[in-house]
Amino acid sequence: MRKPSSKNLNTFAKEIFRKAIHICTAFIPLLLSKFYWTIEILLVLAALGFSLSEFLRLKGIEVPLVSFITRTASRKRDEGKFVLGPLMLVIGIVCSSLLFNEMCYTIGILSLAFGDGLASLAGKLFGKVKIPMSCEKTCAGSLMCFIAIFCVSYAVSGVVKESLIIAFAGMVIEMLPLRDLDNLVIPVALAGLSKLLFI
Template sequence: MQTQRNPVYGIVARQRLNALLKELFRKSIHICSSFVPFFLGLAYWPVIGLLVAAVIFYSVSEILRSKGINIPLISKVTEIAARKRDENHFVLGPVTLVCGILIAALLLPLDCARVGIFALAFGDGLASLIGKLVGKITIPGAHGKTAAGSLTCFFAVFVSTYCCCHNCLVSLLIGLCAMFIEILPLSDFDNLIIPPVIGYIFSVLV
């Protein structure tokens, strides 16, 4: 005898899968930002110019989208990646992501900016994804952040920093700093803070 499937459970499962796919898509953009230091090393000012142009173009497309005017591809990508809290609002994440990278690149030496950008790309990028996949224990006062996500951030930043400087102590301290910032309830503004702050701390430590 077959048991009837609970339709409510099916709806919840689909919603969870949809949220996970959105997170995977969104964080893949974070991880792809790890290529920026490489391109900065090849052509610094042209890449800076392209990043500024990307922020302006995206901001204009978001303003138009809020008025019901969709820009082909850009508006669709934004719609796919938007969190539930971002629905019918200006999606700020891509702006803070690029601005955080720009601040680090403009204010810090490239080797220090690279560490900060990698912390954002791998640490923050993987923390949210792993937290949603396997995170069970939430951190009090961290607005739903999980222990699994924060530990993932630490290890990802530790490894990426070590690949840059080959210094275990420095990499350990940078990983801990990045994990602390990631835990803070900063919403999308962690994108803005992590690259310059982590890059600056690295510059002090080395």
């Protein structure tokens, strides 16, 4: 049996670190329910602070901790570029929570946290079959995305049919070659779809 190379292990470790950040966003709906405007303001400040740290990093000025986390979590394609993933993540959460009610934005944010987060890990671990024209997305990752989004949608809404529709939509969005924009599109689109389904 062929052993995984140190390069592959390092790539997988980066993916675990990156998706752990994704999954930690699952706490945000709870925080929003208790301290809505405080959390919104902190998220906007975090986005601004991250953007500033990225501009400084690209000029060779390291920002303690932030630059280290960004460098540790960044992909090969991000080298020498502004890392958009974390910024899109925060913008997606802020937009969904400002535009939609609590149940809808909770579904959107949890779908991003678990659907996108677990899909990538499942794809790395079990993804043998690639989906054409999807930037290396896998069938295993897409299936995990569907299951995770269905579970969180059902946990929040308690309705099977609508949760299946949301999960299918989330899976399709996650399959698209959106790169870091999926962090913005998934929470907003699924919160919006939830609004339409639960009117």
